[in-house]
Amino acid sequence: MGFIPLVDAAPLIVAQEKGYFAGEGLTVSLSREGSWATIRDKVAAGALDGAHMLAPIVLASSPGVGSEPRAMIAPIALNCGGAAVTLSTRLTGGGEAGARLKHLVRRRQEAGASPLTLAAVYPVSIHNYLLRHWLAGLGLNPDVDVRLTVVPPPRTAALLEDGVIEGFCAGAPWNAVAEAAGVGQTVVRVTEVWPEAPDKVLGVTEVWAAANPAILQSLIRALAAAGAWAADPHNQPELVGLLARPDYLAAPPEAIAAGLAEIVFAGPGVNPPRREQAAWLLQQMARWGQIGDVAIDKVAERTWRPDLYLAAQGG
Amino acid sequence: MRVLIIDPDPARAALVAEGLAGIDPLQVRLAAVFHESEAAAFQPDVVVVASESPDRDTLESLREASAVNPRPVVMFVDRSEPGLAEAAVRAGVAAYVVDGLSATRVRPVLEVAMSRFHLMHQLRADLAKAKADLASRKTVERAKALLMRERNLDEEAAYRLLRKLSMDTGRPLGAVAADLLAFAGVLKGGDSM
Numbered sequence: 001m002g003f004i005p006l007v008d009a010a011p012l013i014v015a016q017e018k019g020y021f022a023g024e025g026l027t028v029s030l031s032r033e034g035s036w037a038t039i040r041d042k043v044a045a046g047a048l049d050g051a052h053m054l055a056p057i058v059l060a061s062s063p064g065v066g067s068e069p070r071a072m073i074a075p076i077a078l079n080c081g082g083a084a085v086t087l088s089t090r091l092t093g094g095g096e097a098g099a100r101l102k103h104l105v106r107r108r109q110e111a112g113a114s115p116l117t118l119a120a121v122y123p124v125s126i127h128n129y130l131l132r133h134w135l136a137g138l139g140l141n142p143d144v145d146v147r148l149t150v151v152p153p154p155r156t157a158a159l160l161e162d163g164v165i166e167g168f169c170a171g172a173p174w175n176a177v178a179e180a181a182g183v184g185q186t187v188v189r190v191t192e193v194w195p196e197a198p199d200k201v202l203g204v205t206e207v208w209a210a211a212n213p214a215i216l217q218s219l220i221r222a223l224a225a226a227g228a229w230a231a232d233p234h235n236q237p238e239l240v241g242l243l244a245r246p247d248y249l250a251a252p253p254e255a256i257a258a259g260l261a262e263i264v265f266a267g268p269g270v271n272p273p274r275r276e277q278a279a280w281l282l283q284q285m286a287r288w289g290q291i292g293d294v295a296i297d298k299v300a301e302r303t304w305r306p307d308l309y310l311a312a313q314g315g
Numbered sequence: 316m317r318v319l320i321i322d323p324d325p326a327r328a329a330l331v332a333e334g335l336a337g338i339d340p341l342q343v344r345l346a347a348v349f350h351e352s353e354a355a356a357f358q359p360d361v362v363v364v365a366s367e368s369p370d371r372d373t374l375e376s377l378r379e380a381s382a383v384n385p386r387p388v389v390m391f392v393d394r395s396e397p398g399l400a401e402a403a404v405r406a407g408v409a410a411y412v413v414d415g416l417s418a419t420r421v422r423p424v425l426e427v428a429m430s431r432f433h434l435m436h437q438l439r440a441d442l443a444k445a446k447a448d449l450a451s452r453k454t455v456e457r458a459k460a461l462l463m464r465e466r467n468l469d470e471e472a473a474y475r476l477l478r479k480l481s482m483d484t485g486r487p488l489g490a491v492a493a494d495l496l497a498f499a500g501v502l503k504g505g506d507s508m
Contacts, residue, residue, distance in 0.1 A: 033367075034366075034367045034368060034369040034371070035366075035368070035369050035370070035371035035372045036372050036375075037371040037372055037374075037375045037409070038366045038367070038371055038404075038409070041366070041400075041404045041409065042366075042404055044401075044404075045400070045401040045404040045405060046401070047404055047405055121372065122372050122375070122376070123375060123376045123378070149351070149373070149376065150372050150373045150375070150376035151373060152369030152370065152372060152373070154369070155369075
């Protein structure tokens, strides 16, 4: 199983370290990966059986949407929250940050200067949609008024400090890391805008799910139990210690603890994959021109699989 | 054709570049990290990137053409040959081509990259084994010297004793030698190494 070093990989790490995989009779090895693209490709190619995945990556793998070779499904959602927009302290110094950003964008346009650069973590991600939605709310067109790019989350604080980017939207712990370094200030969190938006899911291919139904059920149960453990405040100190380990996040415990406060790992509104949320994510993809005219309901039904989640809980 | 190789492992990148030298006409540039401005100046036709590089996500974002990036980068998935993309993933390498370059010209580049990634993996594994063998041989030499000193044996007899211990316990010679040295250290009450 693959994961990206982020706080919301906690369900997989907890399931491994606290024995939830073993309790279901599963022998799992976790593989830390450097990019979402590699996670997607390895799952598609069968080099990984499943992975911690940005929810829209699963949707983008649907035959009705993209041209990816292997269709994927989401049988359990891992968390809500964690994504946030952080701007350089150069922009947040005085007054309201959004208004100040808009003023700077307009001033640079008047002066013929290059557009400000802002970063998200992946093209199809709640992070990209949150950043774009927030910019649109300020009256800015994200495709015209600023330059949007993608940078690896661990580099965000350094790029902010160096002035290569002026802001970014990433998951935990990277907003807290930039704040702790004194180079950034978080201006909006996903929970303030879309409290129930799914962030990461378990992604597996349709083919693998069909070939391994019993293993998939065990996997769903183990991840649900691990999510409940991660959500229990009593376990937080131990969880922070686990995630901070060099083989997992290799990040400062303080930033991880700050990130955990933003993330919901368990609950009836969190873990079952809800098709209306898949449809909503597809609408975001359409809003920003990432997908054309697709049969949203059909794609949501094929990729978001609450039936598998419920079957596992009943089993 | 211009090829940009992004690999945090400089030795492996050099190995790929050397392999590509056979394909001409070709210009190759190596970088540990993808820099958009450098890439824009070089204008690569193909970007070969190590799967472990976090820059893959940045490269993916360039698939979306924009005013800033008029030459869209597309992922190389050759439909005509199923399995090629999977083989590349397993080899730990990905390739992106700038729109317009034909698949027939990309394929040899990707194949060279894959074979060099495999070669590097093999070289690293061989090196690790050679190091382990060397360490084991040194341990055996020291255990032999210990037996010669403590038991008044000649070199040949000391070696035969070690071999016998190894066969009796069914464990490798190096492991038996390491145990012997460790016990000697404990008996002396000092540091075994």
